Amino acid sequence: MLDISDFKNEIIHWNRFGTSTVCSNYEDIPIFTNEFWTSKQRAAHSLHEISYRACFKPQLPHFFISRLTKINDSVFDPFMGRGTTLLEAALLGRHAVGNDVNPLSRMLVEARLSPPKLIEIKNRLSQIDLTKRPEYKCDLEVFFHPNTLAEICALKTYFIEKSKNDHLDNIDLWIRMVALNRLTGHSKGFFSVYTLPPNQATSIERQKQINAKRNQIPDYRDTKLLILKKSQSLLKQTLPNDMPNTRPQFLNCDLNTDRLEVKKSVQLSVTSPPFLNIVNYKTDNWLRCWFAGIDPETIQITQTTKLDRWKELMHRTLVSVARITVPGGYFAFEVGEIQKGVLRLEETVVNAAENTRWNPELILINQQNFTKTSNTWGVTNNHEGTNSNRIVLFKMKE
Ligand SMILES: C[S@@+](CC[C@H](N)C(=O)[O-])C[C@H]1O[C@@H](n2cnc3c(N)ncnc32)[C@H](O)[C@@H]1O
Structure with a gap:
């Protein structure tokens, strides 16, 4: 496994991630496969330890935030869920900006960005x-x-x-x-x-x-x-001193229809969108929504078996996020490996970026052994699901 601290504060030379192959349909997109971050449970800050369907490990946003941004930059997640990207950004002294169509999401994230004693x-x-x-x-x-x-x-x-x-x-x-x-x-x-x-x-x-x-x-x-x-x-781990100054911003937009408005353009976005219909966020969260006083029927959570419809939402997301990103900024877009790896959603994401301002730089495949978090996809690993993260890294055209 590569030690991610090796790359801190360096100009990025992607070929240091190992030997690349190429994307089958796109010869100019290199694919790097490795165990880029640890598969150990609870290896990140204790504040992350709340559960949410299909959340990713904090190590994933950490990998990109620590390399592609600096203190006080803004980091965004258009599908923030429990807010793994936002919390990791704040812990690293970046401004956290997030969006989710479900207002429940903000309730899970905001409190952990300014924790009381x-x-x-x-x-x-x-x-x-x-x-x-x-x-x-x-x-x-x-x-x-x-x-x-x-x-x-x-x-x-x-x-x-x-x-x-x-x-x-x-x-x-x-x-x-x-x-x-x-x-x-x-x-x-x-x-x-x-x-x-x-x-x-x-x-x-x-x-x-x-x-x-x-x-x-x-x-x-x-x-x-x-x-x-x-x-x-x-709260068992201490907090970094600059975390309270990171002024988070929360949006509650449906990425199918709404326009994103942010106070300050973002340098990097790290996200994982809903994967077709793998997870039913409405039924899985019904009791939390009841407690929070949210009517799930009023929320337009995207869940579709149709790849074309999914691709359309990904296209809209890429266009919306491009609008709020600085020239030269990045977008790390994570998708799972579903249908036993036959359906390569990362290629659909690359297709969805056609006619946008994003250039696909590379695909990073983080391979690891079975873990509890990967099981939150609701599928049996090495059966119908995955234990790898597949990330398309886009760079905004200057
Ligand atoms: C895979 S989860 C994100 C998990 C997140 N990476 C984390 O670590 O917690 C996808 C999220 O997308 C949200 N979502 C679904 N459809 C949406 C839409 N049309 N617009 C915005 N958010 C949406 C869901 O509510 C869900 O929280």
Whole structure:
């Protein structure tokens, strides 16, 4: 494996990434294949450790941000999800700019870009009144003990009431972000009885079956205690001093239709778009959306089996991002290897960039052994899915 620190602060000579082959349909695009970053779990900053469907490892944006930008540059992700690119950019002292059509995404990202102190979280938790529960939703008792559910409903009401008056400060944003992540999961660290992993809420009907099969009924979970414990774990590493000065910007645009507006042009974008219909973001996030007061039916999440439609969205994304990028800026565009590698989405992305201001510089294939994060694609590795990241690196024409 290459030591990525070898390349820091150097002019980039891509041929240092190993021997290249060429893209089958494009002889002028070199492909570099290697293990460019570690496949180890939890090898990045502890603040990254929240789950989201189809998120990439922090090492991926780190690889490009550390080589292609400098302190105070702006880094963008048009499909930010849990915000891996934004957080890594902020940790490296860059301005973080992100977009996602689902407002849930901002709730997961913003809080971790200005984290409060543990003592502030503890004090705020002690002030939240968990006896107010106008929203109690009985059918969720398949996941939660009635007393836990009452606490969750009280928390939900607290955040919705406070956000109506625009009174959520960074401590509230943090507690909401952690609560969203503790809702359901497969261990005692979550509010729910045993269920699917936290990035994938199952349906009420399916949970009834899981409960019957495992002969389980939800036991009481102390929501405040679990929020505090997870906060402790997220905050266990120190933060870089310049992180609070990185002034993030959040957009909530549908890249199929909306125009992106940013305060300052960006030097680099790093993204992974939704892959055809591999992940169902609407159903996977239904419980988080309920807690956050978001109606998933109103969100235009792109999910299509049609490659042409997908390519069209990628084209629109490339055009939109070009508009907000400085001349000479970069775009690292990650896609998975799906349909057992038969469908090479990286070539579709290269095609989608025709008639735009982007030049494909190279394709980077990061190959690694099976890991938990790669399994978040919802596919079995070495079966229907992938354990490689395939990244097209574009450079903006000067
Ligand atoms: C593969 S995930 C991104 C994961 C991200 N790289 C991370 O590490 O968390 C794709 C994201 O695209 C968002 N999305 C889907 N359709 C969209 C659209 N039309 N416009 C903007 N965002 C969209 C989804 O809500 C989802 O969060």
